[in-house]
Amino acid sequence: MIPYRAIQEVPMRMSQLFGQTLREAPADVEVESHRLLVRSGCIRQLGAGIFSYLPLGWRVVGKIQTVIRQEMERIGAQELLMPVVNTADIWKDSGRWDVIGPELTRFKDRQERDLVLAMTHEEAVSDLVRQEIRSYRQLPRLIYHLQTKWRDDPRPRAGLIRVREFIMKDSYSLDRDDAGLDLQYDRHYQAYHRVFSRCGLDALAVKSDVGMMGGKVAHEFMYLTPIGEDTIMICASCGFRANRQVAAFGRDEPDVRADAPAFDIEEVSTPDTTSIEDLTKLLGVPASRTAKAVFMVGQVNDAEAKLVFAVIRGDLEVNETKLANAAGVRALRPAQPEEITAVGAVPGYASPVGIDGVSVIADVSISTTPNLIAGANRQGYHLRNVNHGRDFTASVVTDIAAAQDGSPCPECGSPLAARRGVELGNIFKLGTRYSDSMGCFFLDEDGERKPVIMGSYGIGVGRLLASIAEEHNDKDGLLWPVTVAPYTVHLVVINGAENEAERLYLELERAGIDTLYDDRDERPGVKFKDADLIGIPIRITVSPRTIEQRAVETKLRHEPDRGSVAMDQAVEWARSTIALLEQPLGERANASPARAD
């Protein structure tokens, strides 16, 4: 038998590295992080939203995961691993089998049993909890794992920012009461702040929609960048911030006082005037004096859909998330003209006046603004002086309007700014959403059977990596923060200094410093270009020239100038430089985060 021995005794010589750098990125790459991650040999694409991590990129993933594990352990979390393939049973138990559409991939095994690819793990964790947790003595608990998820997203984009297969850290808190949940939620809030800070990113916590997760309170941690696909409303003066999907906002004073007398309704001829814009031109009134009818169709469940008739003042836009929540439906889509006429409304001239048998959801602006101009439900005619409560009554009056750039802050009234962001992580107070449906109960001290109070907390690892790359780069390549860099030192040897470089490489390794050693038979220019592209924070060059001085050349990736250190001081210099680079990231993590409550 041949005894096992490592083919290679040390971690990485570039001559052995799997994966090449590319001088040019593939043509279909659009965003900078994607371009640089591909060019530097960190990732390769297999299909839409499906990527491989090459050794260099996988090391970054490993470093990020280490940071996450440390911060999760700091708040008392225990790591475990739940399967990617779930039985359909548990998804039927939770009810999400019927609620979630094609984004959840379903398949059958050879016995024709239904299975799903897990897109998140509330069901799996609840199945564990209902087996394991029996007594209040077993609470609280906090468990997490780092696991692959699959979501058949209709539109992956921007490299690793939005993908279909991805690695996620998800943790689940288990408590006997709301106070326990609040505490664990709060700890996650702090832990997430620390994770992102240590990775070199500022993440802004914003109030968010609970979406398909169910539950009550939720925050998202956003990295602000123009390539982000979420819109966040931010108030510069009081610190209010929320995802646009849920952002409330202050309402302007209506042009007419709410208690102004209601005039008699009258019909006015408005041929070929089917938009608010046309209407304001024809009648010479501002959009804020008009009522706009919006027809959507919402899925109640897989089988059932219903028409949602929304009314909002003409100067405002409907926020579909708010509307879906108000209507108690998911997946809104614009209604077809036939679906509108079916309830007696006339597309282009629609209004709730005179419509029966369909529930109307009105924005608060409708009830606070008197004498509006609305459709007459008759081709070519509108109505003047329509008043909510007199001429029609909505079944629901609530906030369904979308905050816009410049809308007043709901807290202080200053203008809100709309910014784009990438959602790096989120935290949800689930409450008993899954405990109730899946039977996670425990016996409390008082002998009563109670549902476990749960929370769910996620971080997208690949998206975090991409965001770091997006934030930290220059024209020459990546600039990894030292905490997540694939290696901390990039050792370059110039022809003729092999013996000295080799010796330094072994010393660095022995000192426990992650070193990428460029021992390739390449010209110096090639090696320096690759070093810049790969973006390891510390570069040490050994050449015949430096050997003459009994020294090595030093260069930090984020600084333009090169320095020099005595050969026998090189390891110590590297060690202290790493500490120096880590310091500001640690300080940021220790600073307390600004809260968005």
Place this chain on the structure above:
RNA sequence: CGGGAUGUAGCCUAGUGGCUAAGGCGCCUGCUUUGGGAGCAGGAGAUCGCGCGUUCGAGUCGCGCCAUCCCGACCA
């Protein structure tokens, strides 16, 4: 799912119905060179996304399909 774009060697590109599909990068061999993606010589590498059609002749035109990207719809 709607709109748009693209698909030629590992990557970037040329090829505008007509001879053996062209160039650069990268790769292999040799020489030369050695501090910011060198030079010379030689070489390997392509079912031009797939299928059907039009044509004497298709990388090029038509239809269908597939794939990828962008915008929208959608989305923890």
